[in-house]
Amino acid sequence: MEENLKQQNSNILKIALYGPESTGKTTLAIALADYFKTNWAPEFAREYLESKLEDAGQVCQPEDLMPIAIGQTKVENEALLNANLFLFCDTCLLVTKVYSEIYYNTCDPLLDKAAKKHKYDLFILTDIDVPWEEDSLRDRSANREESFHYFKKALVENDKPYITLSGDSDARLAKAIKIIEDFLEAKSMGFNSHDFVNVYKKNIQIGAIKSHIKLFVDGVSKANIVRPAIVGDGITLFSDGQFKELVNYFDSNSNDLKLMKFVPASGAASRMFKFLNEFLLEFDPEKDTINSYINKKNSTSLSVFLAGLDKFPFYETIKTILQELYVDYNSWNSDKKHFYFIKLLLDPDYFNFSNKPKAILPFHKYETHTATPIEEHLNEAAMYASSQGIANLHFTISEIHKSQFEKIIDREVRKVQEKYKTRINIEFSFQSSSTDTIAVSPDNEPFRGETGSLVFRPAGHGALLNNLNHIDADIIFIKNIDNVIQNHIDTIAFYKKALAGYLLQVRTKVHQILRQIEETEIKEVNLASWADFAKKELNIDIHDDFYRYTPENKLAYLKELLNRPIRVCGMVKNEGEPGGGPFWTFDKKGHVSLQIVESSQVDLQNMRQADLFAKSTHFNPVDIVCSFKDYRGNKFDLNKFVDHESGFIVYKNKNGKDIKAYELPGLWNGAMANWISIFVEVPLITFNPVKTVNDLLKSPHQPR
Numbered sequence: 001m002e003e004n005l006k007q008q009n010s011n012i013l014k015i016a017l018y019g020p021e022s023t024g025k026t027t028l029a030i031a032l033a034d035y036f037k038t039n040w041a042p043e044f045a046r047e048y049l050e051s052k053l054e055d056a057g058q059v060c061q062p063e064d065l066m067p068i069a070i071g072q073t074k075v076e077n078e079a080l081l082n083a084n085l086f087l088f089c090d091t092c093l094l095v096t097k098v099y100s101e102i103y104y105n106t107c108d109p110l111l112d113k114a115a116k117k118h119k120y121d122l123f124i125l126t127d128i129d130v131p132w133e134e135d136s137l138r139d140r141s142a143n144r145e146e147s148f149h150y151f152k153k154a155l156v157e158n159d160k161p162y163i164t165l166s167g168d169s170d171a172r173l174a175k176a177i178k179i180i181e182d183f184l185e186a187k188s189m190g191f192n193s194h195d196f197v198n199v200y201k202k203n204i205q206i207g208a209i210k211s212h213i214k215l216f217v218d219g220v221s222k223a224n225i226v227r228p229a230i231v232g233d234g235i236t237l238f239s240d241g242q243f244k245e246l247v248n249y250f251d252s253n254s255n256d257l258k259l260m261k262f263v264p265a266s267g268a269a270s271r272m273f274k275f276l277n278e279f280l281l282e283f284d285p286e287k288d289t290i291n292s293y294i295n296k297k298n299s300t301s302l303s304v305f306l307a308g309l310d311k312f313p314f315y316e317t318i319k320t321i322l323q324e325l326y327v328d329y330n331s332w333n334s335d336k337k338h339f340y341f342i343k344l345l346l347d348p349d350y351f352n353f354s355n356k357p358k359a360i361l362p363f364h365k366y367e368t369h370t371a372t373p374i375e376e377h378l379n380e381a382a383m384y385a386s387s388q389g390i391a392n393l394h395f396t397i398s399e400i401h402k403s404q405f406e407k408i409i410d411r412e413v414r415k416v417q418e419k420y421k422t423r424i425n426i427e428f429s430f431q432s433s434s435t436d437t438i439a440v441s442p443d444n445e446p447f448r449g450e451t452g453s454l455v456f457r458p459a460g461h462g463a464l465l466n467n468l469n470h471i472d473a474d475i476i477f478i479k480n481i482d483n484v485i486q487n488h489i490d491t492i493a494f495y496k497k498a499l500a501g502y503l504l505q506v507r508t509k510v511h512q513i514l515r516q517i518e519e520t521e522i523k524e525v526n527l528a529s530w531a532d533f534a535k536k537e538l539n540i541d542i543h544d545d546f547y548r549y550t551p552e553n554k555l556a557y558l559k560e561l562l563n564r565p566i567r568v569c570g571m572v573k574n575e576g577e578p579g580g581g582p583f584w585t586f587d588k589k590g591h592v593s594l595q596i597v598e599s600s601q602v603d604l605q606n607m608r609q610a611d612l613f614a615k616s617t618h619f620n621p622v623d624i625v626c627s628f629k630d631y632r633g634n635k636f637d638l639n640k641f642v643d644h645e646s647g648f649i650v651y652k653n654k655n656g657k658d659i660k661a662y663e664l665p666g667l668w669n670g671a672m673a674n675w676i677s678i679f680v681e682v683p684l685i686t687f688n689p690v691k692t693v694n695d696l697l698k699s700p701h702q703p704r
Helices: 025-035 044-056 062-080 093-104 109-117 141-157 169-188 193-201 206-218 240-253 270-282 290-297 300-307 315-325 334-346 373-384 399-420 461-469 489-517 524-537 544-548 551-562 607-614 693-697
Strands: 013-018 039-041 086-090 122-126 162-165 224-228 234-236 259-264 390-397 423-430 475-478 566-573 581-586 592-597 618-627 648-654 657-663 676-681
Touching: 013 025, 013 093, 013 169, 025 039, 025 086, 025 122, 025 169, 039 062, 044 062, 062 086, 062 093, 062 109, 093 109, 093 141, 122 141, 122 169, 122 193, 141 162, 162 169, 162 193, 169 193, 169 206, 193 206, 206 657, 224 607, 234 581, 240 489, 259 373, 259 461, 270 290, 270 300, 270 334, 270 693, 290 300, 290 334, 300 693, 315 334, 373 390, 373 399, 373 423, 373 489, 390 399, 390 461, 399 423, 475 489, 489 524, 489 551, 489 566, 489 618, 489 676, 524 551, 566 581, 581 618, 592 676, 618 676
Parallel strands: 013 086, 013 122, 039 086, 122 162, 234 676, 259 390, 259 475, 390 423, 566 676
Antiparallel strands: 224 581, 475 618, 566 618, 581 592, 648 657
16 A cells, blocks of 8 residues: 555656645646646545545545545656646645544554655645635635644644745736746756745745856956045035035925934944954963953954943943952952953843844943933934924834834933924834845855755845835935944034935925926027036036937936935045045946945955055045935835945855855945935044944043
8 A cells, every 4th residue: 555655756846736625726736737838636535525425425534535645646646747847736645644634633654654755846835815615525614724724734844845825816826936937946056945945935036046146156346446536526525604504404494304314223233342252262361361362462452442441331330240249359350350341241141242233232321321322313313303393213123122122212212302392203124034145155056054054144234225215204314323422412413414405405406407307398508507517516427428419318318317316425534444435436338426435346456446445535424314206206216226236245154164145235335326426524523433342432422
């Protein structure tokens, strides 16, 4: 009997339509076989049981299950002989096993063994969201959810690769066709069934994985720098009086606008404490002194940290805990105190600072309390991102940290609202796993972890473009979570408003031109002035051929240039900090545009490019104020303005093995490459990032 339950070996890809009764398996099997011009294996049990009911008036009994299983195996093996690439199976032995357990609370050992052993390249689990269709063999219409649970549980327990299919019949067919076509593509790339299911459940496109692997092989194209952007050539410098006028303009014109402050806040604090983690790993308190360690490792960071220890906002809290834990703490020498202080700071069972998001760490010490970056951003939102007494604040966070964010917000938001007489609406979004990118080995093969599964990594800052794309607001202020200040928040608000005022002025002019372009009468004088505005005010390179175009083509060209998202970026002078800056660059078509370029985008082996990069006078944008609604009030799809060739390849280590990973074009680098970009110099006081914990010792983060 066991011989009769064996599957026929074949290179045909077998797809099992699997699920409770009356969920559309047969309809789907027939439709898929027709679409892919191949064969399908019908359900033997239906023919068998209908015949039994008609001949003897009897329903299914336990002794019928083995004949059904044998018959189903035979039907499938015969259908396989005439299949072309795929065989769609309208049920399988796992279905028979589940029904046996549901109805009779047992399963014949031979059937159980065969059901587990039978292999299918993919299971499509049909959902119960379609109407129940009554017939003489169906009897569990009232237990559909329970049945579905049993079916799904069997797939999980037996480690079967499955995808759940929902929707009406038309939607199911369309989804199933796309799933199977993508599955075939995945197989051609060397992925197995479980790989494909994992990719599908992350909502990652197979085509994206294929293109990313090609980037690993071919390499990412480097930026082609023409010259650094400087004041007067890509960077605008306003006088104090002009800044005041822009602030007034913003205050006068923002009342009817929805303002939003967008804060990328999912980043962990691991880099902030990297040198302290290294110290704990390398330092032996029994054999060495901290001073000798500092000298041996040339660890100036540790020296600075210890010298300013009592100035950190968390100093008193940690010291108090140490005194409670160790009764003889006050008699310890300084080395022992410092060692245990750092240990407690990073201990997962206590403060665990290096594994927490920056947003929830204590950054600033006030007379009455210690403030986190979350609280400082609440204050900023009330100061400059409010209209008609309402401020909107959006944090992008890791889902696992949401409760920690909410706890701080619940505690602080009322105080901020009362202080500024402003209601603050707060939103959260998470970086979608669909933007994760595959990791590869040094020889560009997909990298697998210890369990054999493909390894995917978050795709960097640029992945947040999807989050930004869902924002609905007229003006959006973008600022990193760690770029906050304890003092002079009024100064920060002043320059933020000024940038927003300039954005409003520019946007008004751009939208006026676009509306005029739609008029039927074409005037050459207007075309010339509009082109001049685009070149001088918007830093847009006008092609030389433009002046030889017909009037109609000039209009189309100008509309294409101007009908884009707009951003005004606050830039500070570069005082030696690592990172990128603003440059004029060539694209592949030889067109010049103003871009923000990171060091990883530059071919530093090319002496000319390296020299141009070193001549940068300004740093990455401190602040971005942007608008991405067109002149008709419709939102742009931001994905249409990305330079997809400007991503990064990064080199990491996973469990002691070297890997390469791809990061999407940076949020304000390639992700905004095709926006209208305007750079404005702002004072250094507006730039206060906390990249390492020692940055908290700088004056903007210390009490006055």
